[in-house]
Each structure stands twice: as C-alpha cells, then as structure tokens.
Amino acid sequence: MKHIIIIGACLLSAALLLLLTIAGADTDFFGRKYRLLIQLNIGFVLFLVALVGYLLWSLRCKLKAGVFGSRLTLRFLLILSLMTIVPGALIYSVSIQFLGKSIDSWFDVKVDKALESSLNIGRALLNKQLDDLNKKTRAAVPTLSRQSLALLDLKQLLELTQAQEATVLDEHGEIITFSNTDENVRSPNIPDAGVLSLARTQGTYGAIESVTGKGLYLRMIERIPVDASGIKEDIYLLQLLQLVPKEVAEDAEIVQTVYRDYEELSLSRQGLKGFYEVTLTLVLLLSFFSSIAVAFLISEQLSAPLGMLAESTRAVAQGDFSRRNLVKSNDELGVLTESFNLMTRQLEEARTTAQLNQNEVESAKTHLESILANLSSGVLVLDERFCMHTANLSAEYILQVPLIDLEGLTIEECAIRKPSLLAFVNKILEGFNSEETGDWQSQMDHFEEGLSQVLLLRGTRLPVASGGGGVVVFDDITNLLQAQRAAAWGEVARRLAHEIKNPLTPIQLSAERIQQKFAEKLNLEDAKILRRSTETIINQVRTMKAMVNAFSEYARAPELKLRLLNLNELIQEVLSLYEMKSENEKSHPLIRLLLDPNLGLIRGDSARLRQVIHNLLQNAQDALIETTEPIITVRTEMVKNHVQFSLSDNGNGFPDHVKIRAFEPYVTTKIKGTGLGLPIVKKITEEHNGTVQIENIHPRETRVSIILPAATENDLTFDYKIT
Template sequence: PDLPSSAQLRQARQSRSVSTVDSHPDGRLVIRVVVPIPTRSILSEPQLLQLTQPVPDTFSRHAEAVQEAYRDYQQLTLGRDGLKRIYSLTLTLTLLLALLTAMAVAFVLARRLAAPLLILAEGTQAVAQGDYRPRQALPARDELGVLTQSFNQMVRQLEDARAAADRNRAAVEAARAYLESVLANLSTGVLAFAGNGTLRAANRGAMDILADDLAGFEEIALADWVHHEVFRDALLEGFATHESDWHEQIEIPSPDSTPLTLLVHGSRLPESTGGGLVVVFDDITRLVDAQRTAAWAEVARRLAHEIKNPLTPIQLSAERLALKLADQLDDNGKAMLERATRTIVNQVEAMKNLVNAFRDYARLPAPELVALDLAALMREVLHLYESAAVRIRLQVGEDLPKVLGDASQIRQIIHNMLQNAQDAVLGKDDAEITLLARADGDRVLLVCRDNGPGFPAEILARAFEPYFTTKS
C-alpha cells in the first residue's frame, strides 16, 4: 500500500488522526485514515495505523465533479479580484478622463465667455493709465459683445473729450501766459484781491510803484495792512463808498518822502466768477507836474500879454512929454524932466524884460543844436568864478564825447547851478563845490555837487516849479 506522506504522518502525530481523500495513479479516489496507536512505554517508538479504502465509482465521479467545481470556483475567486481591480482601474481612468475633459471644456468655455470681460478689464486699466485707444471689438451679438462695443464707443468719446480738454487747456494756458506777460510789462500797477480782502495777485508795475515786493501780503486782509497806510485807507474808502467802479486821485509818500500822485481805479468782480476786487493804479506824478508846468506857462503867457500891453503906451507917453515940455522948462526943470523920463523908460524896459522872461517860460525858444565840447564850455564858465569865495573843482571824465546842445542854454544852466551851489554853502568854513561831467552809456551826465544842507524831502516835488525858492 501507499505510505502516507511525511506531512500526513506529522499531522497524525499532532492531531491524533488524519483523514484525506487522495487520487490514485489509476484515477481512482482512495480514502486514507491515519491514527496513532497508543503504547505502554514511553521509550517505545510511536506507531501509526493507516486505513485505505477505495471510494466507489459513483462517489468518485461526484467527488471529481465537486473538486472540479471547487477548482473552477477558486479560479473564479482569484479572477474576480483581478477583474475588480481592472474594473476599478478602468472606472478610475474613465472618471479622470471625464473630469479632465470637463475641465478642458469648462476652461475653453470660460475663456470664450471671459474674453470680453478680459478685454474690458484691460481697457479699463488702459483708460486709467491714460490710454484711450479702442479695444478689439467682438463679432458676437450677445450682451457681452454689445457691452464691448459700448465700451469702445465710450473710450472714443473720452478720447475726443480729452483732446478737446487739452486744446482748451492749452488755449487757457496760452491766454494766461499772454495776460501774465502783458501784466508783467505794464508800467501800470494791478492788484487783485479775493472776496475776503487778501491779495491774490500783483504785477511788477504795482511792486515798482509801491517800492515793495508785497511778500507776505497774500496772508493778510487789506484792512490789516501795516504798510502803505494811505494807499490802504484810500482803497478801503473807495470800495466802501462805491458799489461797483470808482476813480480817485490820491497822493502817497514814496520811500524818499516825496509825494507820489496816483490815479486809482477800483472795480468789483462779478460773483459768478468768484467775486473779489481789482485795483488798477498808475503813477501820474510826472503828468501832474507837466500839467502844473503847462498851467504856469499859460499863466505866464497871459500875464506877459496883459502886462506888456500898457508898457509901450507908458514909454511913448513919457518920451512925448519930455519932447513937448523940454522947450518950456528952465535948465533945472529940464534936467528933472529928463531924469524922470529916463527913470520911467528904464523901469518900462525892466518891466519888458520881466515880461519877456515870462514869455520865454511860456514859449521856450527852439534850441540851436550843435556839436559842443562840454569840457571846454565848463572851463569857459568856470573862468568867471575864479575870484569866487568858494573854490570850485572841475572833474571831467576821460574821453568825454561831444554832445548836441544849445551852448547859450547849457551855459545858463551851469551858471544857475553854480549860483545855487554858492548860495547853499554860504557861510560854511569847509564849503566845497564840484562840477563834473562823465559818460553814462549813450549819454553824458553833468553834475553840480556841494556840501550844503540840500533840499528838504517835503519840497522836492516842487523844486522845479517856476519861481519856487527856499531863499529868504
């Protein structure tokens, strides 16, 4: 008989019995039972009993069918796990592929749907940076396409508006620059005040007339000015007593204490333009002096005419009396008549000379301009003052050019200046008079300088009025 395998023997010793169904080489099934046989001695070898019994053919066929089915089941069991893994892997790959496909489709759709929004976003950023070029128009007719077209239309309108604003700003800047240039080159002073009275603008003419750069005047109201009090009070009074425009002629002191005559024009700006005040003023001191001189000339002309009319009859009458009465008087009477007649004639001549002086002031004769050597003319005049009590020094610049002038009038001017200088230093121990001439650009400057008391500041404005003098 077939011996059991070592594994069956080991199992029989351990579990007391082993029952198996084995296949015989001839194809039959054999039931094998192996049990241990107890022994009386511990030292004796363990013994096993094996029983083999062939299985009937009917049972064999059924057992083989069962075993075959069991093997098929085992194979199916093993294949099921693989199929499950294959199915799981396939399903996972399918799901991943579907997910990727969905994401790709969603990305494409999102790009197509978001393209107009991206264009609008880029356009918005470009507009914020000042780029008003239209964006790419979409051919779509949906809401986003219409929105993009509307955005491009808005951008074009903004570009047109900006271009118009730039043109207007350039025009305004040009007008402002032109106005500032005009104001800067005006000799007339212009001051602009805000509604609260603070200074907003002042041109160069105003600073020159007031002899002040007006720094810091922008922070204080007109009523709080601590300088130019006369000018300030005149402006405040003018705006307080007039509702709109007003004109006034005022006199203010200059830095050298000589009065300045100003013609001031004040005006209120309309409230629609922000309100405020504008003051325009001009220094008319020279004009007033010229008017005063013209008035004196007219007075002199009329006075000369009125005085000269009776002088000639008086002179003729005196001469006629002398002629008629000379033969009727004795020698003493004749001598007295001649003296009286000569006195009348001389005084009439003096009066005529005075009248002629008035006439010459009213109508100065035209000068005869010739090329003069001013230095030689000055030396010629100084020869007449060699015996004067005060020594007169002559200073003539080098290369003094010749001048065009009337010799007699210039000679009279030098005489007048020297005589005034002598009167000014009369009685001074350290009296000094200097007559100098020097080139001054394209002119020649003639100066008579002395160390006398000078002119008081308050009379400088009247120094050149006819017959004005401080002499007693």
Template sequence: MNTPQRPAGSARSAESRARAVRWALGLGTGVMCAIGLVLLFLLTQATNNRELYERNFGWLLTVNVLVALVLLAVLVWGAVRLVVRLRRGRFGSRLLLKLAGIFGLVGVIPGLLIYVVSYQFVSRSIESWFDVKVEGALSAGVNLARVTLDTIASDLANKTRTASTQLAQVHDAAAGVALERMRDQLGATDIVLWNSVGQPVASAGQSRYILNPERPSAQQFRLARQERISYQIEGLDDISHSQASANARVRTLVLVANPGVGLLAEPRYVQATLPLPQALVANAIAVQEANREYQERALAREGLRRMYIGTLTLSLFLAVFGAVLLAVVLGNQLARPLLVLADGVREVAAGNLRPKAALQTQDELGGLTRSFALMTQQLADARGAVEQTLSELDAARGNLQTIQDNLTSGVIVLDGQGVILSSNPGATRILRAPMAAYEGKPFADVPGLAEFAATVQRHFDTFLHDGDHHGLDHWQHPFELHALGGGVSGQGTSLVARGAELPDSTRLLVFDDISEIVSAQRAQAWGEVARRLAHEIKNPLTPIQLSAERLEIKLTGKLPEAEQAVLVKSVKTIVDQVDAMKRLVNEFRDYARLPAAILHPLNLNALLADVLQLYGPETARVPVQAEFDERCPPISGDAQQLRQVVHNLLQNAQDATQQAAESAGATPAPVRISTRWSESAQRVRLTVTDCGPGFPPHILQRAFEPYVTTKPRGTGLGLAVVKKIADEHRARIDLTNRVEDGVTVGAQVSLSFPPEPTAAL
C-alpha cells in the same frame, strides 16, 4: 488726480529708434548675405581658373575672415541684448530667449553636421589630387626628355664634325659650293663658315641672304677650339607649343680640320643649324609644362584647402545667423501683441488713459489689441473734454493776468477791510512801492501810502453806501502823492483813481499816473503866462526908467541938498528895480521861446570838459570836481541846450554850497559833477552834487515848476528850463536831498540820457 503720462516726444523717439534698429538689422543682414554669395561665386570661379585663384587668393581669404568676424559680432550682440532684456524683467524676454534657442539649435546642429562631413571630404579630396608616384613619373619624364634632346643634339654635332672634313682642302673662295653640298648632306637649314677672327667666309641656306649673320659668342669659339665641337639647343622657350615645335633647333660649331702644318695656318669654324624632330620637341615641352603645373598646384594645395574650409565656415555662420535672426523675428511677431497689451494695462492701472497702440494684424491677438485701444480711446476722449474745459479756463485766466500785467494803469484788488488781495506791476511802478510783497496785508501798511489808503477806503465806503442813489457803477477822484524817499522825478505824482465793486464783494482800484500830463499842462500854462508877462510888463518899463532919469536931470541943482539926496536915491532905486524887472521879463521870454532841440551824436564827457574850463580855480566861487566815466557812449543831444543845462545846475549847486558855507562860517566844499555808464539800464547818467542846505519838502515836490525857488532873488526858472530841455532829450531827471545820519547835507540832480542809436548797436 494727476495721471502719469509718457511724453509724446519720448514715445516718438522710442518708436523711431526701434524702426532704425529694424532697418539697420535688415540692411546688415542683406549686406552680409550679398557679400557671402559674392564670395562663394568668386571662390567657385577661382577654383576653376588657376590664374584667377592665384591673383585673388589673398583678398578672398581676408574678406572671408572679416565677414565671419562681423557675423560673429552680430550674434554676440543679439545674445547680449536678450540677456539684458531678461535681467531687466522685460515682458516676453523668456519667450524670445526660448524661441531663439530653439531656432538656433535647429540651425546649428544640422549646420555642424554638414560642416564636419564637408570638412573631411574637402581635406581628403584635395590630398588625393596629389600623389608621390605621379610626381616621380613627371620628374622622370622631364629628365628623359632632357636627356633625349641632349643625345640628339650631340649626334647632330658629331655629324657636323664629320662632314666638316670636306672643307679641309677647300679654299675660302670655293667654300660656298662645298657648304651647299654639306647642307644637303646634313639636312641643315643654315651653314656658315667663320675665320679665326669671327668674320663670315661663306654661307649656305638662309644666312646667304643676310649681310651680317648672327655671330657665335666668344665662349662658343673658345669651346670649339678646345674641344673641337660645341652645340646648344634653341627655340624651346617660345610662348606656344606649336611655335616651340617649329622653331626648336640645334646650333653646332665645329673646328675645321687643317691637314697642313705651319704657324701661318689660321683655324676655321663651321656653324650648322639643324632642326629637331617636332614630335619629340612637342612631347618634351608637354611633359615639362605638366610637371611645372603639378608643382605649382602642389605648393598651393594648403591655401586651397584653407579657402574651401573658410568658405564652409562662412556658410555655417550664415546658416546660424539666419536661424537666430529668424528666431528673433518670429519671437517678436508672437510676443509683440502681448507686450502691447501688458504695457497698456500697466498704464491704465497707473491712471494713464491716453490712446494705446493697436496692431493691424488679422489674428485674434491683433483684434484684442484693437478692442483695448478703442476702450482707452473712449476714456481718453472723456478726460480730454474735461481737461480742455479746464485749460480754456486757465487760458482765459492767464490772458486776463497777462493783460493786467501789461497795463500801464495800476490795478489793486482789496477786500472789505482794505487788505491787498492782488496787484499788477503797474501799481508797483506808479506807487513806487513793492506791492507784491504786501499782498495779504492792509493797504495802509505800505510805507508812505497810509493817507492814500485811508482816502481810498473812505471813497469806497461812501460809494457803496450811496450807490443806490447816484446810479453809477464806479467812483473817480484825483490824488496827489509825494514821492517816497525825499526825492522827486520831475514833480509829485498826480493820480486819477477809479473804484468799483467786484461780484465776490471785493473791491477793484484802478489808477493812472497823470503826472506828465499835469506837468505838460503846467509848462504850457507857464509858457503862456511868460509870453503875456513879457509883452505886458516890458513895454512900460522903459518909459518908467526914462521918466525917472529925466526927472533927476531936470531937478538936479534946483533942490536943497537934503531933497537932492532923496531924489538921487529914489531915481537909483527906480532904475535898479526896472533893470531887475527887465531881467525877469527877459528870463520869462527866454523860457517861453526856448527852441526845439536839434539832436546830433554828442560826446557828453567832451562837452562837460569844455564847459568846466569856465569854472577853473581862478574864476569859480566854489571849486568844481569832475569825475568822468570813459565807457560812456555818445548820446543824441543839442550841445547849446546841454551847455545851458550844465551852467544852470552848476550855478545852483555853487549858490547852495556858498549859502551853507556862509551860514556855518566855513570854507565851501567843492561841487561834484560826474558821468557814469549803466550797463543794466543802458543809460548815460549825469550827476551834479552840492553841499548846500537841500530843499524843503514843499519845494522839493514842485522844484521844476516855474517861479518855484529857495533863492531870495531867484526867478525859479533855472530848473524849469532844465526840465524842459531834459524832456526834449528824452532824459529822466531826478532831484533828491542827500541825507546822512538823518541830517540833510546837500542835494543831487541826475539826468539819465539814452545812448545814441548807432552807439547802442
């Protein structure tokens, strides 16, 4: 019984996916928790550091939102998976859903309570930090400090104006002493007297050591000229409070009264720099800084509130995510043994006894899975032993079939009535018949093999009848088969067949094709005969010819006219026959001495085009038509020997065509020569086709043997030389009669050459 089994690769793939999901879930949980903790830490640092808070507020809020969205997506994905498992009816889905719901409620309800309380607390706490009264008090303090400083600066300017009256009657050259006295009186740090064009006239204090004191602006000069007094407070914008308190000063510019009246009197200006009280300046700066900081925080309180609330929301999501994740993990731990047992029971019920998974936990459920796995392992071992035996038998059978399919010998198994039970590809190749199509049919029904089948049946009957007498376990006999379809590939098929009886009363027929061996032996024998004929016959031919010619010379003019005519005719006959014998001996000698082919890359189309120049319309007895395939790659060949092959084939084709045309009293049809490249066979095929009478069956099967010919005066060596050269070039040669409507209309010779190795690459 065939048992459904889950493929090992599918199980490993499912386990790998489950492991990957667990790793991804754990890694994602860790990353989310780490990001949440980092955000909480950064938020804590930012709330204690206003500058850090302002600088990182934007991206902190963005990351909070992204983390919240990711956690929400994970929660939705987990919920969808649970729903899908429940709809598919997966075992344990309801338990997982119940556990997830319980743990989710346990995590969500307290989290929501804490979230609501914290939300209210944060909202009210932040709002309580900011009060309208505090804001009004700070604004009033800033205004008070500004008014106080302006009052002090105005008072110092008036004092400077009062003191400048001392310079009204003082000449510019004596103004220095008056300025020193004035500086001591006012407590100023620096006093400079300027003329009407803004040039310093005299100075006292720090400016006395400066070549070019800082000149008041044109606007200050204009204001002092119009209102007789101007002042400005400097040094309040320094970086630190201590520097601002030390450098705070009032710089006044007053017009010096001139009691004289005249158009030539030029106005003069006194510029005095007076320090401000440090305590007052420090208090004013402190109030201003406090007011600015209060305003900045008041503006950012909405963002701060959103940040705190966002952090609380993130914490809630983390709590809910952890609760649901814990529910899934614990649910899997509880349901996993039950799932393993349920899956194993279903597989055993379906006939699948492969080893089952077992959990290594120490609880009772884990022990139950291990006991179940042990039971299925024992059943699987028993079945495995049986399957191993069957597989070994199948493997042995497959090996035997593989060996049989790859044998060069033909193998046929027959029953007692000669019906084909099985055959191998070697039998199909050797017999040239689709033997696999005739399995289950009598051997004698195979076209063209009826005689061979009958002979084989007789040998089996004789062997089995006389087997007890001769003591052999097989019989052996040579056979000669004619090629099917009226053609020949080299020559007839020669077989050596062996037969034996199999244990189940069937019969084994094994046969080998020895046609090439026979052909080689015949070629070798004919070569030896040719050498001996050339040696034994050629030597006496010349003396015979010379003796006849000498006899004619000696007797010419000494015989009557009638005897003289007989003498001349007889001598001519002897000389002609000796010449024919010499040509025959030379052909045999050339056949025996045919050199080994020297193979080089060769373009067959170019060689044929060169040879066909000798068969033009002006010289050819029978026209030759050529058709070349330009796709033909180069072949490995001997150009001289292939020229001889083409000449022999064309001359034979022309002779056969001319003979048929003379017999019919018609014009000879053209001889066709063509090349074709076969992609499937990877061969270059050369074909010569004539319109002659064809070959008789007894000649067709031995056409490539020496001295087998249909010509009255032929030697039969032309096709033998072609066969020998084809063998040197590793080419297959085929000779067939062309039949149309049951009538032979000519013959066709084909040579198939393998391409040159570099061209095949």
C-alpha cells in the same frame, strides 16, 4: 515658446503615465520594458524639476524687478499648486497604505490554505481516476499475457477500460500494436525513454500528463509477461491513455496556474510592494511637477488680463488714457476688459474736451494778462474779502512796492505790511464804502521814498454771481498835471512878458531922465534922495526885465539845433567862465571835475545845454553861500547807452517839501530867486529826450543828475535839426 514647452512636457508626461499603466497590466510587456520605462520616467521627472525650477527662478526675477502682475501670478500659482499637491499627497499616502495592506492580504494564510486545498482536491480527483485506470489495466494484463500478441484485441480492451488509446510496446519502445477510439489517429502517443525505463524497472507507471493539442490525459503503463514467445526475458509494455474530462482538466489547470502564480507572488512580495511604490511615486512626481508647470501656464493665462488691466489702470492714474486692452474671451474678464476700454475712451474724450476748455481759458487768461501787463494803468483785483488777488506790473511800478508779496492778504494787512500804502488803502476803502453799487473815482497824493505822485483812482464792484470783490484801476497823473501846469505857466509867462515888458523901458527911461534933469536943481540932501530913488526904480526895472526875460525863456519853444557834441568839452567851456569870475571874489567854491575820458558823443543844442549847465552851477553856488568849505563836484560817465552828467554840492540840500515840487515854476528857497532855473533845466532836458533827477545824499550833499541818450552809429553820419 515657454507655453509650447510646458504643454509638450505635460503631454509627454501623460504618455509616460499611460505606458506605466500598460506595463503594470501586461506582464510580458512589463518584463521587457519596465526598466526602460522607469529610466525614462525618472529622466523626465528630472526634466520637469529643471523646468519648474526655471519657471520659479524667472518668477522670482520678475518679483524682484517689480514686474506688474508677478505677485498675482504667484498667488494663482500657490492656489493651483495647493489644489493639486494636497489631494495628490493625500491620495498617494492612502494608496501606499492601501497597497501595502492589499498585498499583505493577498498572502493571507486562509488564501494559501484554500488554494492548496483546491489543488489537493484536484489532485485527489485525478489520482482517483488514475487509480481506477490502474486497476482496470492490471485486471486486463493477465488476460493479455495468456494471449498471443498477434491475437490481441485492443478495442475490446478500450471498451473495458474506457480509455481512448491502447498501445503495446516492446522494451525498446517499438510499437507492437495500438488502437484508438478516434479512427483518424494514425500513430500512438509514445512516452519518452525515461518513462519507458521507469516502467520496465518498476513494472508499472502512472501519471497525469498534458498532451499537446489534446488536453489532459491519464497515462498508465503496465509490463506484460508473454509466454507464447517462449523467451521469458522479453518484456512488453501496455500503455493506456484516458482523456480527463474537459471541465475537470480546465479547473485543474486553473487551480494549478493560480497556485503557481500565487507561489511566485508570495516569493516576490517585497519586490511587488517596491514596484508599486516606485510606480506610484513616479506617477505622483510626474503629476506633481506637471501640475505645477500647468499651474504656471494657467496662472499666467489668468493673471495676464488682470495684469494688463492693472497696468492700464496705473497708466490711467498717471494720465495716459490711450491704453486699449485686447478682448480675448467672452467671459467676465472679457466684459471687464471691454468696460475698461470704454471707460478709457470716455476719459480720453473728457480729458480732450477739458484740455480744449483749459486751453481756451489759458488763452483768455494769457490774453488778459498780456493786456494787463501792457496797460500803463495799475490794476488791482480784490476778492470778496477784499484780499489782493491780482496786481499787474504797472501797479508795482507806480506804487514802487512789490505787490506779489502781498497777494492773498487783505488790503488792511497790506497797509500794515507796507506803511507807505496806508493812504492808498484808505482811499480805496473810502471809495468802496461810499458806493455800494456802481463805480467811484478819486484823486490823491501818494508819497513813496521822497517822491510825490498824484494818483487818479477808479473802482468798481464785481458781480456777486462771479464771486464778488472789486477792481481798482489807477494812473500816475503827476506828469500830466505837471505838463498841464507847465503849459499854464508858460501861457501865463508869455502874457506877463508881453504885458510887463512893454512899460518897463519907459519907466526906466523916465527915471533916468528925472535924475538927469532935477539932480542939479536940488540941494545936496534932496539930490541924494532923488538919486537913491531913481536908482531903486532903475534897479527894480532891471530886475523886472530879468524876470520877464526868464518868463520869456521858459515860455518860448525855440528851434533846437542838434549837433554832435562832446559833453566834457561843453562843461569845461562853461566852467572856464566861472573860474575867471571866481578869481575876483574873495570866497568861491572848489570845483572838482571827474570827467569820463571815454564818454560818448550826444546830439544836442549847445546853446540850450550851456544854459542847463549854467543854471545848475548857479544854483549850486547860491546854495553854498553860507558853507565854510564849499565844494562842487562835476561828474560824467556812461550808463549803458546813455551819457550821465551829475553836479553835486555840500550845501544844506533840498527840504523834502521843496524837493517834491522842485521842477515846478516859482518854487524856490532863495529870497531873490525866480523859481524858474530848475523848471528850465527840466524842460531843456526833456527836449533832448533825457531825464533829470534830484537826490539828497546825507549827511550834507545834493546831487542833480541829467541822463541823455548817447549818439548812435546812424547819428555819426547825419546832422539835422529838430524843432
């Protein structure tokens, strides 16, 4: 719509300029329509001013809003406007000066005198002819006055005077007689009453007159005295008309017209200047504002493709390759637009291909990360400088170190940052340094915050073509070794129990029989020696039997009789036996119960769990023998979906080297201990799908915690056995 208005305004401006041009050339049209044209042009100039103002305001709004391409439109507009305004203003100023000087030159003194001289020459020539005619007329009048009016021969007079028409009139203008060289003329040319009156009064009249349709004539009138009438008062007039030669008449007419026009122009010199100045000013304003409007149109037409290309370029820079610009021309802009469209298509295809490749890489990476995340083995990836590149979650879990904080550091720097990794790092460096090519494998003991782990490490170098570096895979085989060791100890215990238990009973019976048979036959001193010896044998046999029974208990895998149990009740039942036993002893530890009344039920074998509680209480009592104020604390609580039972004492705690191997058979700090109490506790706990932990709580407290799964809703409706 805006383009249509601008084009229409320019066409209307051209039409008004054309009308001004016509008005300046056509005097009649100018006289009739000039004021209306001036008003129309002024009104249209105001309309163009408003249109240009609106266009400038809209461009300012676009610039303020940061519309892309508006600055380019402004630049084109300024260039095109300057190309129009500067030449137009220069031509206008030159035209005004030239017009002023030209108009002034029209009224130069020489021109004025030349025109006046030309007019005088023409007048002199005509006056000369008029004088000649006057002389001829006067010469003929005396002859006519002596003749009778009825006998006048005007044709002879015409030949004599070389006039074209002769007429005799009375004083009232009535025709007495007339003659004309043209026989087709039926009536003479009668002068008006004023001319007749002047001729009667003065007796003569001569003038140069223009006869309508016949040209320029010399009119001469002379009064004729007529004696034949006998009345002297009668007055007759002789009129002669002589045609001025056509060339002379035309030249005289031209000179007269030019002189008259010159006089009129001379009188309106300033008005003429003002007229042309107003006309030129209107032409300038119409041209100026029309050019600005057209400059807007051209600027938008030129900047629109470039603006679209620039906007599309910005979209491409932001990653949008779907932009396609319409090719509207076959010029350089069209070629540029087509090249841009081709480039965006190629970029979009390249991005699609790259995206597909990236998706494949991401998919492979995600798959690999998923595999690494779900591996139970720890995996470390090292680059060519042996900097930590990648570590999976299992590696952090096994080493108990947040390895993500160490990524990008060399493994030596990792050991400095985390001293607990020093032995681990040294083992890796030792493996890679010992095997320049191929794989290596090693086993080590790893200590972290009082925990001992046995790690199995396997390493391999990566190909140099892929960047070099290496991969270390390691597993925590502590539980595996413990299971193997437990199985081995179980087998040993089973065989020892079988091989040792059989001869113990005969030994005990033989010792009792020897004492019974020979005690009375010996003297008192020898009998005492015999009794002490046999009692020693019997006590040692009993100790051996207890040890064998412990071996059997550790080695056998009895059938579990799982029932719904309340652990609080089971603990109180076992503790009641210890309270009865403590009443007969002088010093016994204080037992504090912190039982959770809302403790959930568990599924377990009551006999096996009693043995767990008994072993823990017995160990606690043994650890408090040398403590002045022994205290045992028994606590139960719910931990998420598990039941936790913990027993703590204020004894000396476990030494670190013992704590690490506390659940291994025959590891004990007691002189008479078998070292099977805690291994049995761990075995029974694991049979119930639970876990057991040992903590030294400083300054003087040791806590053993057992965590068992709580019974579910399904467990409340079923009761079954698990072997």
